[in-house]
Amino acid sequence: MRYELPKEELLYAGHIGCPGCGASLSMRYALQALGKKTMVVIPACCWSTVAGFFPSSSLKVPILHTVFEAAAITAAGVKKGLMARGVSDVQVMAWAGDGGTFDIGLQALSGCAERNEDIIYACYDNEAYMNTGIQRSSATPYMSWTTTTPHPVFKETPKKDIMEIMAAHRIPYAATASPAFPEDFLMKMRRAKEMKGLRFIHILSSCPPGWKFPSELSVKIARLAVETKIFPLYEIEGGTRFTLNVKPRGLPVSEYLKLQGRFSHLNPKAIQDIQVRVEEEWARLVSRMETRRRRTSAVQKKGQGTKSSL
Numbered sequence: 390m391r392y393e394l395p396k397e398e399l400l401y402a403g404h405i406g407c408p409g410c411g412a413s414l415s416m417r418y419a420l421q422a423l424g425k426k427t428m429v430v431i432p433a434c435c436w437s438t439v440a441g442f443f444p445s446s447s448l449k450v451p452i453l454h455t456v457f458e459a460a461a462i463t464a465a466g467v468k469k470g471l472m473a474r475g476v477s478d479v480q481v482m483a484w485a486g487d488g489g490t491f492d493i494g495l496q497a498l499s500g501c502a503e504r505n506e507d508i509i510y511a512c513y514d515n516e517a518y519m520n521t522g523i524q525r526s527s528a529t530p531y532m533s534w535t536t537t538t539p540h541p542v543f544k545e546t547p548k549k550d551i552m553e554i555m556a557a558h559r560i561p562y563a564a565t566a567s568p569a570f571p572e573d574f575l576m577k578m579r580r581a582k583e584m585k586g587l588r589f590i591h592i593l594s595s596c597p598p599g600w601k602f603p604s605e606l607s608v609k610i611a612r613l614a615v616e617t618k619i620f621p622l623y624e625i626e627g628g629t630r631f632t633l634n635v636k637p638r639g640l641p642v643s644e645y646l647k648l649q650g651r652f653s654h655l656n657p658k659a660i661q662d663i664q665v666r667v668e669e670e671w672a673r674l675v676s677r678m679e680t681r682r683r684r685t686s687a688v689q690k691k692g693q694g695t696k697s698s699l
């Protein structure tokens with residue numbers, strides 16, 4: 390499926406995001422898909438500054454800044470307020486970092502997901518608290534360097550599986566997205582726009598200063614995350630129906646890791662350990678998709694049986 394990129398930009402040039410910021414490119418695609426009738430709610434994060442300092446703004450749509458822990462519930466409140474005023478055609482998108490989603494904002498997000506609040510919640514995941522100086526979050530990958538997981542300790546636990554957590558809430562739609570795959574990104578945002586209820590988009594956002602790589606490699610690194618199966622691109626409908634959107638080439642994880650200073654301490658044994666973990670996660674994801682295929686074909690067979698017996 391191919392999509393033309395819309396001509397109108399809703400992110401101004403000249404914002405203060407770092408060169409090569411995957412989160413800024415992601416915002417650009419998100420707004421291209423959602424259009425002008427969007428309101429953006431931003432908790433404390435890098436994007437609090439990228440959005441600009443009052444009265445300036447880097448977005449051509451309204452922004453509401455909120456506290457670190459409250460992106461989801463603030464967005465839900467804005468949506469309810471709009472509905473109370475009879476405005477039903479405006480999308481409200483919470484736009485939060487991994488810290489504001491996986492960690493401190495998880496309680497508000499879980500509550501909104503359980504109530505199926507009518508918002509799009511996009512998490513741009515740069516895998517650490519970047520705005521305050523690269524501290525680890527629960528989205529930081531296993532064995533990564535951050536300022537709070539320094540040499541020789543590094544991150545000893547795996548990245549939290551936020552997609553599984555969101556799927557467990559049985560929300561209408563959850564999807565992973567990457568700024569290196571704009572057509573897939575736009576397709577998912579457009580699908581989300583057409584639905585109601587809580588729609589969750591998890592975006593892996595490459596971050597040159599936090600991941601320690603030259604800014605011109607940003608899209609390449611985001612692409613390698615997908616091609617190595619570290620960050621597969623898929624959708625989950627209703628919390629149970631999994632669909633893979635991009636078949637990864639299955640490149641070795643070393644292709645991704647070796648370009649980033651945050652992994653420069655890894656020896657061959659540690660890289661092999663990460664490879665094994667990635668293969669295990671991939672097998673788990675594939676088994677989810679197979680469960681879906683088996684269920685669908687069982688339902689179809691049952692349907693055929695009903696027809697033939699009539």
Ligand SMILES: Cc1ncc(C[n+]2csc(CCOP(=O)(O)OP(=O)(O)O)c2C)c(N)n1
Nearest residue numbers: 433434435457486487488489517518519520
């Ligand atoms: C309650 C509270 N604790 C701490 C902070 C300080 N703070 C502001 S942004 C931030 C990190 C945000 O990390 P993340 O959500 O991953 O977004 P990023 O900065 O990486 O874009 C922190 C700790 C705060 N604003 N409020």
Ligand code: SF4
Nearest residue numbers: 406407410435519596
């Ligand atoms: S620190 Fe990372 S996420 Fe923050 S503006 Fe810079 S590149 Fe973007």
Ligand SMILES: [Mg+2]
Nearest residue numbers: 486487517519
């Ligand atoms: Mg972050």
